[in-house]
Amino acid sequence: MPDIVIKKIKKGGHGHHGGAWKVAYADFVTAMMAFFLLLWLLSSATEEQLQGVSNYFTPETISQSESGSGGILGGQSLAEQGALRSETGAPTVSIDIPPVKTPEEMAEQRLAEQEDKEFKEAEEELRKALESSPDLQELAKNIRIEETDEGLRIQILDEDGTAMFPSGSAVMADHTKLLLSKVVEAIQGMPQDISIEGHTDAVPFSTVTGYSNWELSSDRALATRRELETQGLASGRFAKVAGLADTDPLLPETPENERNRRISITLLRGTGERPAVDGETSAPAQSGTPSTEQGSGQESGNSAPSNRRPSFSVPSNR
Structure with a gap:
């Protein structure tokens, strides 16, 4: 009988596997x-x-009351009443x-954060300067620093009988000049434009020549601008110089209080040229108007005269 040979053929590993993978x-x-x-x-x-x-997805939020089928849902729907919702979906x-911010919005946000940081550093530096100087420690009560929507506001005001200017005069006292020198040290390296406003209290003041609180507050603001420039601030940084008389009191409930007599120096937000942020091209921010000396004693655009009746005398502690 002839031998029967059975061959088993194994397929190699390179066969076609299809597209399931x-x-x-x-x-x-x-x-x-x-x-x-x-x-x-x-x-x-x-x-x-x-x-x-x-x-x-928390089971505890599902109603446990039993009604209808008596199950966990109790025949009730999870959808709010009146909502169109599929029960099987x-x-x-x-x-x-x-929302995704645009590159411009992100740059503005970074600049705003940088500005807030600068304001805090300037405030801290100024307060340290006042604390470290024996000549200025007693004058710390005459300075007020705060951040506002307008910017960083530094106010130098009369307090406890210590006046920044002699009565009825725009000639600056020596201790006021010393305070302003410390202000300049703190803000000299910052890019913001500066606004200066002079304020008086509501005590009637006028002379036979018609010189009133309007002129007095304006002249004191101008004297402050000149002193800041003398101390080293660039003249191009002054965006506004104005005298507001008693129209914007610090203490509205007591308009004749001595603290209403003050000078406000404000570093305006979003002004001045800034360096590039994170490699972006630097661009000047919207700057304020050129500095203006207002001899009329009124703020720019405010032509309303003072309604105060002249007293023809100079009261004390102006």
């Missing part, structure tokens, strides 16, 4: 994209929104994605 790989990539998108959405959500998502989560 491509489908699996595409599913994997899609899942990863969905995963990273979910992470991004969660990182952009607020704490309140995340809490809302957590509450949505998958639950959806709505998350508000924060």
Whole structure:
């Protein structure tokens, strides 16, 4: 009988496997994209929104009352009354994605943050200068520093009988000049334009020549500008010099209080040339109007005369 030979043929490892692996790989990539998108959405959500998502999927938030079928839902719908919602569809989560800022808005935000930092550093430097100088420690009560919507405001005011100017005069006292020298040291390296305003109290003041609180407050503001320039501030930084008389009191409830007699020096927000931020091209910010000496004693554009009746005398402690 002849020998029967049975051959088993093994297929090699290079045969055709079909395209199933491509489908699996595409599913994997899609899942990863969905995963990273979910992470991004969660990182952009607020704490309140995340809490809302957590509450949505928490079983305790589901009604436990038994009615209808008596199950966990009790025959009740999770949708709010009046809402059009599919009872068989998958639950959806709505998350508000924060708006994307333009490069210009991001640059403005960085400049604003930089400006706030500069204001805080200038305030800290000025306060340290007052504390470290024996001649100025007693005058610390005569200076007030605050950040406002307009900018960093430094006010030098009369306090406890210590006047910054002699009565009825725009000739600056020596201790006022010393205070202004410290102000210059703190703000000299900053880019902002400067506004100066002179203020008086509401005590009637006028002379036979018609010189009133308007002229007095304006002349004191001008004297402050000249002293700041003498101390080293560039003349081009002065955007406004104005005398407001008693129209903007520091203490409106007591308009005749001595603290209403003051000089306000304000570093205006968003003004002056600035260096480039993060490699961006530097551009001058919108600058104020050129500095103006107002001999009339009134603020620019304010032509209303003082309604104060002349007393033909100079009261004390002006």
